[in-house]
Amino acid sequence: MTTMNKSNQDTESKKWLNFILNLDKRIVYVFMFFAVCLPFFLNPVVDIKSTPRVQSAFDLVEEAAKNHKAIMIGFDYDPSTLAELQPMAVAFLRHAFSKNVPVVGINFLPNGTSLAASTMDQIAKEYGKKNGEDYVFMGYLPQPTLVLLNLGEDIRKSYKVDYRGIKVDDIPLLKNIQNYNDFHLVICISGTRMPSSYIVYGVNRYNFNYVAGVTAVSATEYYPFLQSGQMKGLLAGMKSAAEYESMAGRLGDGMRGMASQTWGHITIIIFIIIGNILYYARKRMDVK
Amino acid sequence: MFMFLKKTVPFLITLGMGIYTFAYYFMPHRAMQNIWDQLSNWAIIVGGGSMAVGIVSMFRTYYKRSMNRADPNRYYCMITLVCMVGMAVIGFVTGIGDGTLFNDLFLNVMLPLESTMFSLLAFYIASAAFRSFRLKTFSAGLLLFAAVVVMLAQIPAGENISKQIPVIAAWINEYPNVAAQRAIMIGIAIGSVATALKIILGIDKSVFSGAGKV
Amino acid sequence: MSTNPWIWIGAILTLLVFSYLWKENPFYRLAEHVFVGISVGYLVCITWFNVLKPKLFNPLIIDHEYILIIPFIISILMLFRFSSKHGWISFWPLAFLIGFSGYAIPASIDANMLKQIQATVNVSFGNDFMSILNATIILVGTLSCLIYFYFSIPHQGVIGRVAKLGSMLLMISFGASFGFTVMARISLLIGRILFLLRDWLGVVH
Amino acid sequence: MLTTKKLQTRFFLLLMTLLVVVVAPVFAEEAQTSSAQNPEQAPLVTLTPVADQGSVLVQGMDSENDKGGSIDLSWEIRDPVISANATKIQIFRKAESDAEFTEVKHMDISALKYADKKEVQDNIKYSYILNFLDKDNRKVYQSGVMGPFVAYPQWFNTSKFATLFFAFITIAIVLLFIQLAKQGKKFYVRPLGGIKAIEDAVGRATEMGKPCVYVPGISVIEDIATLASISILSKISEVIANYQSRIVIPNYDPIVYSVIDEVVKSAYVKAGRPDAYRSEDVYYLTGRQFAYASGIAGLMAREKPAANFFLGWFMAESLILAEAGSMTGAIQIAGTDSISQIPFFIVACDYTLIGEELYAAAAYMGQDVRLLGGLKGQDYVKLFLMLTLIVLFILKLCGVPGIDTILVGGN
Secondary structure, three states, X not given: OHHHHHHHHHHHHHHHHHHHHHHOHHHHHHHHHHHHHOHHHXXXXXXXXXXXXHHHHHHHHHHHHHHOOEEEEEEEOOHHHHHHHHHHHHHHXXXXXXXXXXXXXXXXXXXXXXXXXXXXXXXXXXOOOOEOOOEEXXXXXXXXXXXXXXXXXXXXXXXXXXOOOOEHHHOHHHHHOOOHHHEEEXXXXXXXXXXXXXXXXXXXXXXXXXXXXXXXXXXXXXXXXXXHOOOOEEEEHHHHHHHHHHHHOOOOHHHHHHHHHHHHHHHHHHHHHHHHHHHHHHHHHHHO | OHHHHHHHHHHHHHHHHHHHHHHXXXXXXXXXXXXXXXXXXXXXXXXXXXXXXXXXXXXXXXXXXXXXXOOOOHHHHHHHHHHHHHHHHHHHHHOOOOOOHHHHHHHHHHHHHHHHXXXXXXXXXXXXXXXXXXXXXXXXXXXXXXXXXXXXXXXXXXXXXXXXXXXXXXHHHHOHHHHHHHHHHHXXXXXXXXXXXXXXXXXXXXXXXXXXXX | XXXXXXXXXXXXXHHHHHHHHOOOOHHHHHHHHHHHHHHHHHHHHHHHHHHHHHHHHHHHHHOOOHHHHHHHHHHHHHHHHHOOOOHHHHHHHHHHHHHHHHHHHHHHHHHHHHHHHHHHHOOOXXXXXXXXXXXXXHHHHHHHHHHHOOOOOOOOHHHHHHHHHHXXXXXXXXXXXXXXXXXXXXXXXXXXXXXXXXXXXXXOO | OOOHHHHHHOHHHHHHHHHHXXXXXXXXXXXXXXXXXXXXXXXXXXXXXXXXXXXXXXXXXXXXXXXXXXXXXXXXXXXXHHHHHOOXXXXXXXXXXXXXXXXXXXXXXXHOEEEEOOOXXXXXXXXXXXXXXXXXXXXXXXXXXXXXXXXXXXXXXXXXXXXXXXXXXXXXXXXXXXXXXXXXOOOOOOOOHHHXXXXXXXXXXXXXXXXXXXXXXXXXXXXXXXXXXXXXXXXXXXXXXXXXXXXXXXEOOHHHHHHHHHHHHHHHHHOOOHHHOOHHHEEEXXXXXXHHHHHHHHHHHHHOOOEEEEEOOXXXXXXXXXXXXXXXXXXXXXXXXXXXXXXXXHHHOOEEEEOHHHHHHHHHOOOOHHHHHHHHHHHHHHHHHHHXXXXXXXXXXXXXXXXXXXXXXXX
16 A cells, blocks of 8 residues: 555656656756746846956957047948847947047948947947047948958048038048057957958958957957957957946946846756756656 | 650650759850850749749638638638738839838738748757757767757857856867768768769659659 | 827837736737838838839839849849749849859958967967966967867867867856956846836936 | 769769869969969069168058958068158059059058959059158158069869868768778767657657757858757657658758758658648748747747647747746757857756767668768768877877968968
8 A cells, every 4th residue: 555655646746757857957947948038127237357368358448548549440240140139339439428439330240330320329329429529430332341451551542521411621620630650449249251351351450449349159260360469459349348337337239138147047057956956866766 | 755755855855954054164265154144044034933823822822721611721821812912013013112001011011021930040059959968878968069059159158167168169160060061972972973973864753753644 | 207209109119018928918919010010111212212212213213224223133033932833034133143152262261260270379478387287278269169060070089088178168258258248138137127227217317 | 964963973073073173273373383483573573662661661562362352462561760760651553554653552561461352453564652651641752663563363262272281181081981981881979868859859759749840050051050959850850751740940040941941841842741741830930030939939839739849040049948848748859050059048947968969860760871971981081080190199298380270371
């Protein structure tokens, strides 16, 4: 009689284990969803140690402020890599505007043009910056190699008007800007191969301070450039954006995103552990 | 004669093209380059023209389904047809440039659908890890270990647990990973040479199997 | 909350697709069928405006490059696929396109075979223990993984053990690739959630 | 009448001819280079330093390994005064028949070289003058007249010699074993787990009376993964046709669709049941990656297939397909040579053909001895490569020079 009961109990708990083991992906989904979602409401701070390659990017913007020189940002990302790259762009813009560094934006990716324009306008508004005086977005041009070469000579060679259609000569900010020499720093933010084009057609020839912001997946491709000094700094993925934000002292999407990332990764790892415990629990029961 | 047209001519075309494209790789001469430019241009056009085949096939399948009264999905299939024709007509009427309705539909309907579909992977990657990362064997353990270490290395928490985690992750990526991927790539190279050879020389007939009876 | 109708459409479609996570349902089915239809319509226009018009129609009709009649005819031959009697005619254009795989022979040898072997030969043995170990892993690892893929010998004895080592390295490699992808995938989800919470609902700033 | 078979038997001959055609020009070219010792020819092909050697060294030659129509110019400034001032360079050119020099390029000096392709014709003698300018466009230095140089096309790209050699070895070994197999030699190949699984899955589907879903990947027809996938499909569809079960194949590329349609149709004809072929089951779905994935995810959920096959080239959609498929409880078999996607198939499918196993699979299925011979040949190529690797490595350890670029043609 007792054995009967026991085996009943066993099948009960086995059933339950089976239930959890097979079920429910959906539970995993729900946890995953909340892990990613909640940090956006909680404004958490993740303890991030700064790395030299982000620090040097940050320092270059500071130097630009000291030297009263402008910086140029290439917004070469589209909605598909927005989550990783937009926080970097925003962090750079916030840092520059807060230190009164003029920013010139360019773009070689047609899907990202309007995104870049609205990002610049929005962040400029936060700091009361004027389009044409404190910042300007030049809009999209095809054939990046040609444009990058021309930028070494004269920006007017490629760009006749800015994104709003205003003539380059009528833009106060561009009066004193001719080529790469007039920028303290050039940044390319992209999930494509564009950052290497900047090196091949820009840095190699005209030798300026250059920093790239890339997705975490593609970061390894760019380490050699960092070693050779062709890149002065490298931001890879959300983690770098979060680092940058904590340096600049203003937390934004990078930090929140990093919190989401952290919780997402931890959720997966916890589920792997649970899965293994359940698996062994059932195996032991099977052996019995 | 019929067999000649049906089997031998395609075989000869493939063989000729195969030999030419093989030789082109080694021969930069203008004569070869010009032929290549011409042929690859044609291939692009034929590739574009083949869209007609795709549309006919897709239309036929969805039309059949939407006319099949037994099919519970028939109304959905009608929606597909309407969307397809609608999108195409809008594109031809307005053009595809910035600011057109076509572009708006692309940006506001297609892109959200694509990126949402893409983002499902975040859930799937979690559930796949939950179901399959089991310490069943030593090999499975290695898979699990490598994945967990790399995942930890990418978040600040990993560094806070141990300074060594990012170092180990980078090491895994640079050495064992490189060795394994190299071997796969070399194998792929050999396999693809053999496969291309068998197809071009008609040793593997599956691609041009043709109807068994004439 | 957004007042832009496009944002609303995007948000609703996003939710419809997410509903698939629960199970396949009429809402997802709607999104799926709209998605497939729109994507094909999109491809038709893109193919016309980016390929056929500039490469075939304009040169042929406006610039009178009559040689382009050949690819035009080849394209037409493809349509014989739908004839039950003359379906074989469509083999000709297919044969033309399949022939391009000849290029894969040297290209694959160059990129996948020789470059990889060369890189393996070029590993440098340093003086410290770690760099010798690392170089050994590359060299022995590559060879043992190649043996794992060897079809002619059963995985027994010494060969079996070497193949086992190869398979372990493969597992480590796959685990690492898996782990590396997680971050990018979660970023995509963050992007969608931001779209819902910020652009649509406006509850997060 | 000319038949395929006859052609195939003549094929060694053909290959040899091909190789002769490709290789012969190399030797011809070598002969040409050596004949360049002839003083009259010499300036045309060899490096010719012109202008006074002391301050600026300017060189020109025909661009190597190209289609013709290009002359390489390079300069090296040795005089510190010139190098401190010169920022731009102006290149003037004169063809033999022209009266005067005309400017062909005005460029930044830092590149140190320029490939002149501007309307350069083959076999015409060109002379050049280079002007070095400072930043206010004042002339710092002018080279003497240099040349004449002649551009000509090369028949063989000498930097690809190793590729040709290995292509020849690989092709020869594979064909040798195919020939041996044809002559009736028996070969052993170890069993491959995934193959048995494919056969079992098809069998299970026919038993259960449920369909199979077959996804041929998202690449073009000339991609080897696609061709291998079609090869496997031709075997599967024969079984399907014989047992009167159903296979659904949504396609990503219209051309791949055309071939697959034919392959499946002919399998039904072979089985003597051409009427049983359902054209709406083999169809073009869409050519956008995620629309394709969403369509197949929906399809699998509704059709509740007994088996799913994902064989071919895949990208990020791999895990969407595999996870959506696993929810339906089907047996899943995947195979791809897309290295980044193999891990996802491994964790979410029952069997995965890794890399070249995908190409080998068709040889395992069915009784075509020639395919098996090819597979055996592949193994011997692999052996050859492993030995090459070891030998080169030992040579390098012994300090033989040039080993570190021997396979990649010096670049």
